[in-house]
Amino acid sequence: MPAIPHLPLPRGARVAGEALTWCGAIAYPVILHVTMRGSRQGFSAPMLLLVAVLTVLTASLLRHRPLSALALLLAGGFATASARGMLEVGFLQVLISDLAVGYIAATRPRRTSLTAAIVALGAQAASALYLPSGQGAYVQTLAFIVVALAAAWTAGDSIRERREHAKALYSQATAQAVTAERLRIARELHDMIAHSVGVIAIQAGVGRRVIDTQPDEARNALAAIEATSKETLAGLGRTLGALRRADAGARANPAPRDPAPGLDDLDRLAASAKGAGIRVDIRWLGERRPLPADIELAAYRIVQESLTNVARHAGTRDCHVTVDYRAGELSIEVENGGRSGLVPGTGGATGWGIVGMRERIALLRGQFTAGPRPGGGFRVAARLPLPEGVHLP
Numbered sequence: 001m002p003a004i005p006h007l008p009l010p011r012g013a014r015v016a017g018e019a020l021t022w023c024g025a026i027a028y029p030v031i032l033h034v035t036m037r038g039s040r041q042g043f044s045a046p047m048l049l050l051v052a053v054l055t056v057l058t059a060s061l062l063r064h065r066p067l068s069a070l071a072l073l074l075a076g077g078f079a080t081a082s083a084r085g086m087l088e089v090g091f092l093q094v095l096i097s098d099l100a101v102g103y104i105a106a107t108r109p110r111r112t113s114l115t116a117a118i119v120a121l122g123a124q125a126a127s128a129l130y131l132p133s134g135q136g137a138y139v140q141t142l143a144f145i146v147v148a149l150a151a152a153w154t155a156g157d158s159i160r161e162r163r164e165h166a167k168a169l170y171s172q173a174t175a176q177a178v179t180a181e182r183l184r185i186a187r188e189l190h191d192m193i194a195h196s197v198g199v200i201a202i203q204a205g206v207g208r209r210v211i212d213t214q215p216d217e218a219r220n221a222l223a224a225i226e227a228t229s230k231e232t233l234a235g236l237g238r239t240l241g242a243l244r245r246a247d248a249g250a251r252a253n254p255a256p257r258d259p260a261p262g263l264d265d266l267d268r269l270a271a272s273a274k275g276a277g278i279r280v281d282i283r284w285l286g287e288r289r290p291l292p293a294d295i296e297l298a299a300y301r302i303v304q305e306s307l308t309n310v311a312r313h314a315g316t317r318d319c320h321v322t323v324d325y326r327a328g329e330l331s332i333e334v335e336n337g338g339r340s341g342l343v344p345g346t347g348g349a350t351g352w353g354i355v356g357m358r359e360r361i362a363l364l365r366g367q368f369t370a371g372p373r374p375g376g377g378f379r380v381a382a383r384l385p386l387p388e389g390v391h392l393p
Helices: 011-041 045-063 066-082 087-107 110-128 135-210 215-244 248-252 263-275 293-314 353-363
Strands: 279-285 318-325 329-336 367-372 378-385
Touching: 011 045, 011 066, 045 066, 045 087, 066 087, 066 110, 087 110, 087 135, 110 135, 135 215, 135 293, 135 353, 215 263, 263 279, 263 293, 263 318, 293 318, 293 329, 293 353, 293 378, 353 367, 353 378
Parallel strands: 279 318
Antiparallel strands: 318 329, 329 378, 367 378
């Protein structure tokens, strides 16, 4: 069933309602005083109903005009005490004004609520002078007023502090989520584009060198560039589609997206690297089985970024990849026998490849190492813990 839209009241009706509320609130102390003076002969039902309505009208002003509403409520309490009516009604007025102070403390800054509490204490102490005489009785009444008022203010201030703390935690969590998503997108774009652009650069160089002497090789290089470009555009489409999901309209009509790459795509990745002149040897250990999508994607990106570093920095054309399905974890190792010098992202260059791989593994609570091999070359190793549902028997 469709929801009924909320239609705002016309301006004239709002002004009339506000004026009526203020008139009732201003008349509240006067009506209360008259009612209490006549209470010796008993209360009449119409007068009690009128006082109750005016009390509600006055209290309703606390939302937008808290100090003015509190002043009118305190005036009503003073009017009740000065009429020397029933003692119970006087204490009821004290309770109403204390609740108003608690509301102000819960919804307004501390400076405002402290001002309201001080004003309320002064007004209630003045009203207590009209209660039954006697030094002992006044001291006891004043002590009750102070304790009740302090309890109301403390409760309201505690509510305000908890609300502000929850708001701060929510803002912090939102900022952390935005930062994490931004870093995730940055990693995806880096891993995807850096690899593809590296392959395209190598193939373009090959094509340029052999275009006159070996037109078939140049044609193959152009075909590899075309295939890599299409794959990169598809990956960009997936990333942009993930960004569009934040839009309300996209949530209602999500665009179809290709699945994210995983371990089953390593053979295709190796073929792409072979077209760029890198020979990739993939060794599978353990029992291959479906893994969660985030683990599959992280493993694929680790291999992809490692191959990109081999093509750009290692000075070798041989690379060995080992994928080991263990009982409680997935192990990925990428080794090459090229130069073991500094790789971008390890601290002395401008790249972010190693940093991105380390962040991916850390998010999945895994272990990551990258560094030179003792016998020469470079080694990247990652160990990703698997959920209980995908452990081997």
